[in-house]
Amino acid sequence: MLPKIWSLARLVLIDGLRRHALIGLILLAFGLEVGGLLFVDFIPRDIGRASADFILSVGWLTGFLFLLFHAVQTMAWDEERRTIHTILARPISRSQYVLGVFLGLAVLLLLLNAILAALGFGVLVSIKGSIKAVYFTHLSLPHYLLAWAGLFCIELMILAVILLFSGLVRGGFPVLLLTVSYYFICTGLPVVRDAFATRFGEAAGPLTTLLKGLTMVFPDFGRFDFKALVTRESAPAAIQHLTTDLLLLALYLTIALWLAAMVYQRRDLQ
Amino acid sequence: MNRVAHLLILPLVLATYIGAFMIQERLFRGVVMELRPVPSSRFLQATAGYFKQLAAEVIFVQSGVFLGGIDQAKAKPVEYAPTLTHNYRQVTALYPEFQDPYYYTQAYLADVGPEYTRAANEILANGRKAHPESFIFPFFQGYNHFSYLDEPLEAAAIFREVSLQPKAPPMFAHLAVILSAEGGMLEASIISLMVLIKSTEDEAVKQHYQEEVAMFKSALAVQKAVNAFQVARIRTPATLDELVPEFLPALPTFGQAFELTWKPPVVGLKRPSRK
Amino acid sequence: MIIFDNVWKRYAKELFRPAPPALQNVSFALERGHTLGLIGANGAGKSTSIRLLMDFIRPDQGTIRLFDRPAADLSLRNRVGYLPETASFPANLTVLDLIRFTGTTCGMTPQQQRERGEHLLNELGIWEARKKRLRTYSKGMQQRANFVLALLNDPVLLILDEPMSGLDPLGRGQIIDLIQRLKNQGKTILFCSHILGDVDRLVDRLLVLHKGQVLFNDQPGDLLAQFGVTNIEAAFLALIEQQSGECHVA
Numbered sequence: 043m044l045p046k047i048w049s050l051a052r053l054v055l056i057d058g059l060r061r062h063a064l065i066g067l068i069l070l071a072f073g074l075e076v077g078g079l080l081f082v083d084f085i086p087r088d089i090g091r092a093s094a095d096f097i098l099s100v101g102w103l104t105g106f107l108f109l110l111f112h113a114v115q116t117m118a119w120d121e122e123r124r125t126i127h128t129i130l131a132r133p134i135s136r137s138q139y140v141l142g143v144f145l146g147l148a149v150l151l152l153l154l155n156a157i158l159a160a161l162g163f164g165v166l167v168s169i170k171g172s173i174k175a176v177y178f179t180h181l182s183l184p185h186y187l188l189a190w191a192g193l194f195c196i197e198l199m200i201l202a203v204i205l206l207f208s209g210l211v212r213g214g215f216p217v218l219l220l221t222v223s224y225y226f227i228c229t230g231l232p233v234v235r236d237a238f239a240t241r242f243g244e245a246a247g248p249l250t251t252l253l254k255g256l257t258m259v260f261p262d263f264g265r266f267d268f269k270a271l272v273t274r275e276s277a278p279a280a281i282q283h284l285t286t287d288l289l290l291l292a293l294y295l296t297i298a299l300w301l302a303a304m305v306y307q308r309r310d311l312q
Numbered sequence: 313m314n315r316v317a318h319l320l321i322l323p324l325v326l327a328t329y330i331g332a333f334m335i336q337e338r339l340f341r342g343v344v345m346e347l348r349p350v351p352s353s354r355f356l357q358a359t360a361g362y363f364k365q366l367a368a369e370v371i372f373v374q375s376g377v378f379l380g381g382i383d384q385a386k387a388k389p390v391e392y393a394p395t396l397t398h399n400y401r402q403v404t405a406l407y408p409e410f411q412d413p414y415y416y417t418q419a420y421l422a423d424v425g426p427e428y429t430r431a432a433n434e435i436l437a438n439g440r441k442a443h444p445e446s447f448i449f450p451f452f453q454g455y456n457h458f459s460y461l462d463e464p465l466e467a468a469a470i471f472r473e474v475s476l477q478p479k480a481p482p483m484f485a486h487l488a489v490i491l492s493a494e495g496g497m498l499e500a501s502i503i504s505l506m507v508l509i510k511s512t513e514d515e516a517v518k519q520h521y522q523e524e525v526a527m528f529k530s531a532l533a534v535q536k537a538v539n540a541f542q543v544a545r546i547r548t549p550a551t552l553d554e555l556v557p558e559f560l561p562a563l564p565t566f567g568q569a570f571e572l573t574w575k576p577p578v579v580g581l582k583r584p585s586r587k
Numbered sequence: 588m589i590i591f592d593n594v595w596k597r598y599a600k601e602l603f604r605p606a607p608p609a610l611q612n613v614s615f616a617l618e619r620g621h622t623l624g625l626i627g628a629n630g631a632g633k634s635t636s637i638r639l640l641m642d643f644i645r646p647d648q649g650t651i652r653l654f655d656r657p658a659a660d661l662s663l664r665n666r667v668g669y670l671p672e673t674a675s676f677p678a679n680l681t682v683l684d685l686i687r688f689t690g691t692t693c694g695m696t697p698q699q700q701r702e703r704g705e706h707l708l709n710e711l712g713i714w715e716a717r718k719k720r721l722r723t724y725s726k727g728m729q730q731r732a733n734f735v736l737a738l739l740n741d742p743v744l745l746i747l748d749e750p751m752s753g754l755d756p757l758g759r760g761q762i763i764d765l766i767q768r769l770k771n772q773g774k775t776i777l778f779c780s781h782i783l784g785d786v787d788r789l790v791d792r793l794l795v796l797h798k799g800q801v802l803f804n805d806q807p808g809d810l811l812a813q814f815g816v817t818n819i820e821a822a823f824l825a826l827i828e829q830q831s832g833e834c835h836v837a
Contacts, residue, residue, distance in 0.1 A: 045691055046691065046692050049687070049688045049691040049692060050688065050692075052684075052687075052688070053677060053680060053684060053685075053688050054677075056679070056680060056684055057677040057678065057679045057680055060679035060680075060720070061678075061679055081373075084373040084376060084377070085369065085372075085373070085412060086376075086412055086415070086416075087411055087412050087415060088410055088411040088412050091409065091410060091411070092369050092410070092412075095365040095366050095369060096366060096369070099362065099363050099365070099366040102362045102363070103363075119677075119678075123673075123675045124671060124673060124675040125675045125676060125677055127638075127641070127643055127669075127671050127675065128671060128675050128676060128685075128736070129688075130641075130642075130643065131641060131664065131667070131669035131671070132664055132688070132689055132692040132693065133661050133662060133663075133664035133665050133692050133693060133694075134661075134664075134692045135661050193362075196362065225361065226358070226359070226361075228361070229357070229358055229359070229360070229361030229362075230358035230359075232357075233354045233357050233358045234358075236354075237354060263361065263362060267362060269365060270409055310598075310643070310644035310645060311638075311643045311644065312598070312638070312643075312644060
């Protein structure tokens with residue numbers, strides 16, 4: 043089973059690497075990251091924090107563009123151009139197809155993030171070296187990598203959901219709209235929960251439970267946002283928090299991909 | 313279209329475009345950048361998502377560009393203070409860890425008027441929560457209370473709270489004492505000074521504190537004289553001079569260190585430079 | 588080898604009106620070593636039948652069995668070579684990438700993939716272009732690349748969907764020769780085409796579909812004899828006309 047999944051993932055990976063669009067994304071991101079050198083000129087004091095935020099935000103933007111315009115299109119083109127028939131004509135199940143495509147796109151995403159993380163760290167070191175220590179007191183490599191790992195986790199969750207949506211609806215544009223809606227629900231739900239908690243406290247009862255349940259489906263991406271740790275000397279995040287986050291990620295991916303595989307298993311591939 | 317048409321029409325269109333652009337540039341030359349109120353922090357958080365920190369930084373930069381662009385001689389802070397206050401509230405709610413907005417709040421809002429000083433203190437409260445180890449934000453709050461709002465007791469409470477933090481500079485405890493005295497809490501100030509004397513190892517500082525204790529005790533005697541006057545005359549004295557000589561041999565003087573204040577029914581001690 | 592038994596297939600309902608069934612009670616069989624030609628007009632149900640055989644879509648009613656197993660059985664694909672109607676590859680891949688993928692999923696060793704791939708690429712005349720991206724191939728080259736992939740695992744059963752589609756006469760001739768060679772090797776072949784003259788030359792049995800129904804399922808000679816004509820096109824047209832006439836009377 044694994045060789046088949048990997049052989050398909052390899053196809054997705056090679057196809058993605060050969061697309062000039064990925065190179066374009068990296069160049070865009072690098073240009074923006076270098077632009078961060080100008081952006082920090084506008085920040086009087088908290089330069090370290092602002093720089094780290096900028097670098098990781100650029101990474102997120104690039105990853106999100108990749109998800110919306112490459113991942114969504116890969117799934118849509120497979121069906122529109124009937125590439126999926128060429129693949130499924132071989133002894134590879136639809137579940138293996140889902141996993142293979144996910145793995146290929148995940149590896150591409152990992153490469154993209156790794157390159158941008160390396161470039162971004164170079165930019166941060168450059169900024170730190172060019173200003174007084176009081177404005178950029180600390181730059182922690184382990185925490186920086188943790189922040190990128192958190193970003194990658196968010197991207198993986200969205201990727202899994204894209205695969206699920208691609209199975210449920212036909213066409214790249216509807217999947218793109220659904221993905222964007224999903225993202226905004228994920229970012230908006232914590233705000234709604236917070237607003238309810240502030241206004242009603244524990245009295246909200248069933249509504250609070252409903253919102254909590256919705257958060258299981260539309261996860262709070264803020265829990266994977268470790269940007270604030272990059273400029274901190276010591277991280278208060280306990281091992282327990284990280285372990286819980288990773289467990290949640292693994293389970294969420296498993297459920298989303300399982301559902302996607304079930305959808306693909308049942309539906310006609312016209 | 314033949315080549316001649318291309319050679320004639322295209323330059324004409326380009327020239328027209330450049331002309332229109334120059335006219336537009338001239339029209340917009342004198343336009344000053346406006347400071348617009350930003351959406352609420354909840355909306356920004358919901359829409360910006362992972363970008364929320366960057367969104368806060370961009371809003372801050374916009375405010376900085378605005379403040380850097382206004383003519384300080386002609387500017388009326390009270391005109392832009394409401395929008396600035398709103399924007400900094402949203403920025404600090406959205407990204408409490410980002411420090412620069414607190415500094416700009418203190419620099420550009422605290423001295424506009426009492427309403428904005430209080431708003432600045434509310435904003436600084438976010439900073440204190442996000443940076444509990446920082447002494448700068450509580451210092452700003454305390455300063456705003458005693459300098460702009462004439463609320464020395466509130467300032468003293470903040471400084472006292474901060475003085476209890478580990479590694480707090482000794483000046484916070486002393487400031488709390490001085491401001492308590494200004495607010496009329498002379499007995500409490502004396503006790504606090506005695507605690508400071510015990511906890512200080514520097515003999516010169518101890519000597520200084522002991523001198524201050526003596527001065528505070530003198531001021532306390534004046535307060536007691538006021539209380540006696542009130543009992544005897546069923547009113548508070550119009551001025552402290554009324555206490556002399558019946559209730560007090562003479563009003564104490566404190567040289568350059570302090571001067572007595574009288575805000576009926578409270579006697580206080582204030583630094584002369586704070587007139 | 589193939590048993591298609593009382594199969595019905597209706598696609599999703601169109602807005603405000605039910606979609607007509609794509610296949611209505613279609614049954615046919617294909618024995619080992621034989622060649623079956625599937626012909627019909629556009630929308631007759633040829634591609635639907637092939638997609639059902641390949642388990643890309645599922646029947647609403649009826650059963651489909653290949654090698655005595657359900658069509659959904661994954662292990663069957665090792666013995667089946669499929670040629671899609673339109674060459675559809677991920678844009679930036681080469682035929683070598685797809686050979687590797689096909690070989691790995693079919694359980695071939697890398698050496699087997701190399702040897703078999705080289706043989707087929709040479710046989711089909713695209714060896715020189717093996718490292719070029721498939722999107723740079725001409726239509727004919729893409730079709731031949733498809734054949735390489737379909738034949739890589741030396742399948743027992745070949746399912747070819749419009750193998751001559753979009754080819755020039757030279758290309759068509761080459762593909763016809765290839766199919767003939769495969770037939771001579773004892774492969775079981777099912778292919779659909781609307782170039783009826785080519786079908787006539789190659790098939791042992793003919794299946795004519797029209798609006799999702801089977802109109803004819805027998806040897807080509809019998810169809811010619813039924814209408815007293817000498818070519819398949821005339822026989823096909825006569826059959827359709829007869830069917831239309833029966834519908835009007837009904």
